[in-house]
Amino acid sequence: MKHIDDQLDKIDKLIGKKIYSLRMDGGISRSDLAKKAGVSQQQIAKYEDATNKISASRLALLAKVLNKDISYFYESS
DSSP: HHHHHHHHHHHHHHHHHHHHHHHHHOOOHHHHHHHHHTOOOHHHHHHHHTTTTTOHHHHHHHHHHOOOGGGGSSSSS
């Protein structure tokens, strides 16, 4: 089970890094992204840091806001 948990943690961290990178590259503040996604700034920070897991529906919304297909977040970098 530990191996699976480690893989899931890696995916969560990769998704968080991609959200952060897209937000920074797009010049989008954490506040603006939070408003568009319907969550708090703190929640965006927790997604970016992989402190909190992001639901599939919320990731789909963030992908739309950040002009990416949801599959982008699951591609290895």
